[in-house]
Every structure is written in C-alpha cells, then in structure tokens.
Amino acid sequence: MTLDIGVIGVGMIGREHIARLANTLVGARVVALADVDARQAEAVAAGLPGASVYPDGEALIAAPEVQAVVVTSWGPTHATYVLAAIAAGKPVFCEKPLAATAEACLSIVEAEIASGKHLVQVGFQRRYDKGYRALKAAIDGGVIGAPLMIHCAHRNPAVPEAYVSDMAIVDTFIHEIDVLRWLIGDDYVSAQVLKPRNTRHTHAKLDDPIIVLLATKNGVRIDGEVFVNCRYGYDIRCEVVGEEGCATLPEPESVVLRKDAKLSTAIMQDWKLRFLESYDVELQDWIEAAKSGRVDGPNAWDGYFAAVTADACLKAMHSGEVVEIVTPPRPAFYD
Numbered sequence: 508m509t510l511d512i513g514v515i516g517v518g519m520i521g522r523e524h525i526a527r528l529a530n531t532l533v534g535a536r537v538v539a540l541a542d543v544d545a546r547q548a549e550a551v552a553a554g555l556p557g558a559s560v561y562p563d564g565e566a567l568i569a570a571p572e573v574q575a576v577v578v579t580s581w582g583p584t585h586a587t588y589v590l591a592a593i594a595a596g597k598p599v600f601c602e603k604p605l606a607a608t609a610e611a612c613l614s615i616v617e618a619e620i621a622s623g624k625h626l627v628q629v630g631f632q633r634r635y636d637k638g639y640r641a642l643k644a645a646i647d648g649g650v651i652g653a654p655l656m657i658h659c660a661h662r663n664p665a666v667p668e669a670y671v672s673d674m675a676i677v678d679t680f681i682h683e684i685d686v687l688r689w690l691i692g693d694d695y696v697s698a699q700v701l702k703p704r705n706t707r708h709t710h711a712k713l714d715d716p717i718i719v720l721l722a723t724k725n726g727v728r729i730d731g732e733v734f735v736n737c738r739y740g741y742d743i744r745c746e747v748v749g750e751e752g753c754a755t756l757p758e759p760e761s762v763v764l765r766k767d768a769k770l771s772t773a774i775m776q777d778w779k780l781r782f783l784e785s786y787d788v789e790l791q792d793w794i795e796a797a798k799s800g801r802v803d804g805p806n807a808w809d810g811y812f813a814a815v816t817a818d819a820c821l822k823a824m825h826s827g828e829v830v831e832i833v834t835p836p837r838p839a840f841y842d
C-alpha cells in the first residue's frame with residue numbers, strides 16, 4: 508500500500524521532506540500541498556505529478572485523498588494543524604516544535620489520548636542519527652556504567668540577522684533537550700543559563716555563546732554550549748561521562764588528508780547535510796508506522812516535555828536564576 512501524504516508548509520524543510528518523500532523514501536507519495544503562500548505551493552506542485560494544492564491546511568487535512576499529514580509550516584501554526592489531524596484520525600508528522608507553547612503541546616497530548624490512537628510524531632531527527640544511536644547503545648549496554656555528567660556543544664558557523672537570543676533555546680538547543688533525555692532515559696528537574704562574554708560576531712539582540720546547565724531526576728548534570736556564530740563549521744558534540752568510562756558521539760565520516768605538512772579532516776558547514784540520513788530514517792519510520800496504524804517515534808509527550816524544558820531555559824536565561832522544571836507524571840498512554 509502507498510501512503511498518500513499531504514504536506515502543509517512548503518518552505519525550506521517542507522521542500523526538503525517533499526524531495527525525500529518523492530525521490531528517496533519508499534511506500535509513500537505526496538498528493539496534496541498547502542501553504543499560505545499559494546504561489547509557492549503551486550510552484551512545488553508543478554514538480555510533483557498528481558499533487559493538488561489546497562487553499563489551507565484545514566482543507567488539506569479534511570481531503571479524503573489525504574491519508575497522513577506532514578506539518579512543516581511555521582512553528583506557531585503547528586498546534587492547529589496537529590489538532591485537526593487528530594480530530595480527523597489521520598497520522599501526523601510535525602516538525603519541531605510540536606506547538607509554540609507548553610500549554611498548546613499539552614492540549615495536543617490530551618486530544619491524542621482522548622482519540623485513543625497514537626497519531627503524532629515530532630521531528631526530533633537526532634534520535635534517528637546513527638552516531639547518537641551508537642552512543643545510546645553503549646550507554647544502555649552498561650559499557651560506561653551509570654551516566655554522571657554530559658558535556659555537549661551545538662555550534663553553527665553563523666545565523667541570519669533575524670535569529671535572536673530566545674532562538675538559541677527554542678530553535679537550536681531544543682535538539683539537545685530532546686536527544687539527551689532520550690539518550691539517558693531520564694527527565695530534567697532544573698535549568699540555569701550562563702552567559703559568557705559575547706563573540707564580536709553577534710549583534711545586540713543575540714547573546715552568543717550561552718551555556719545551558721540542566722539537572723536530571725537521577726542527578727546527572729549536563730552542560731550544553733550553544734554557539735551559533737562560531738564561524739568554523741557546524742559542530743555537534745556530546746560526551747557522556749559514566750562511572751566506568753566515557754562515551755563520545757562519533758564525528759561524521761570524513762576522509763583523512765595528509766597534505767601540505769598537515770593531517771586534517773573536514774568539518775561540516777551545513778546542518779542539513781549533518782543530519783541528512785537521519786531525516787530519511789525518521790520519515791521512513793513514520794511512513795511504516797502510519798501504515799501500521801500506530802505512530803511510535805518521538806511523540807506528543809516528548810514534544811510537550813521539550814516545550815516545558817525550553818520554557819524553563821528561557822526563564823532561566825532571562826532571570827539568571829536556577830529554574831525548576833515541573834511536569835505532570837507521564838500518562839500511561841505513552842508508556
């Protein structure tokens with residue numbers, strides 16, 4: 508069976524996902540598109556034989572030809588579409604963030620539980636990255652004993668002028684918030700944000716770099732650097748320190764060069780390339796799960812937990828205080 512998918516939002520990542528659905532992945536096709544910029548939707552549809560353009564996301568979700576929905580519009584619009592997909596009983600893959608506020612994420616959790624079906628997957632693609640999976644396998648296998656500390660860094664070479672301080676948390680560190688919790692199977696209890704001296708490559712509305720300190724229920728301490736004007740490349744680092752040893756996220760494969768009296772390997776520049784394979788694996792996984800009737804990747808509860816943690820990090824960043832992270836117990840539906 509081929510899964511007929513409707514995509515809402517044909518911007519940068521929407522077009523990337525459409526291209527992988529059309530050219531790389533199997534068992535699905537894009538049959539419907541919607542974007543507030545209708546001309547952009549028409550332009551993308553022109554390259555997709557048989558795809559129709561709908562006037563808005565709601566009409567696309569309601570269309571009988573659409574069996575499953577991909578939401579890649581702007582973050583603040585996600586909740587409306589995810590809730591509409593749940594109401595229609597259709598599986599939905601929603602790019603991060605699940606919703607713009609923790610409250611809106613919780614309403615999605617409640618709607619999904621009320622529907623009785625696992626329909627929602629959130630686009631936290633790092634859980635599908637083979638390096639992070641190998642790191643998790645080492646931790647779960649007891650190789651380094653109980654995790655005690657995590658040191659990590661999320662560095663972008665540069666960001667657009669519109670990128671401001673809060674985005675360091677909600678757009679960038681959100682990936683660490685999700686993947687570290689998954690990596691060690693633990694939940695966060697507090698957040699603090701330190702602000703080192705700013706790089707001269709930043710601007711008045713962006714504190715860069717920052718260091719986010721998280722503590723978990725089991726007492727693991729995490730320090731996560733976010734540095735989005737580091738200049739030299741896209742660099743994602745993660746070291747888990749355990750009782751019996753340390754495990755480090757592998758570097759992306761790169762040819763080792765001996766040239767001009769130097770031994771060197773390349774550093775990636777583009778985040779799209781760094782996680783290229785994991786985007787393919789996450790969406791293929793979602794396609795198979797959607798067909799089986801139970802979506803089982805990062806779920807609405809994970810999206811909610813990430814939003815609550817991000818809110819605490821923002822509060823910590825603005826106040827300079829240590830902020831407690833409080834969430835209700837995980838509903839049995841998500842066990």
Ligand SMILES: NC(=O)c1ccc[n+]([C@@H]2O[C@H](COP(=O)([O-])OP(=O)(O)OC[C@H]3O[C@@H](n4cnc5c(N)ncnc54)[C@H](O)[C@@H]3O)[C@@H](O)[C@H]2O)c1
Nearest residue numbers: 516517518519520542543544579580581582584602603604
């Ligand atoms: N997982 C990742 O690594 C990753 C990477 C990039 C972006 N994202 C997420 O994907 C989402 C989209 O990001 P982007 O970089 O593609 O943004 P973008 O601005 O390039 O594209 C967003 C598109 O949504 C459309 N849109 C806005 N409001 C809409 C609405 N109400 N209905 C239908 N379409 C609407 C816009 O016209 C635009 O075409 C964001 O939530 C972003 O955080 C995730």
Ligand SMILES: O[C@H]1[C@H](O)[C@@H](O)[C@H](O)[C@@H](O)[C@H]1O
Nearest residue numbers: 661662663678679682735778
């Ligand atoms: O939206 C992007 C994307 O999520 C990248 O993975 C991250 O490195 C960037 O900082 C962020 O702006």
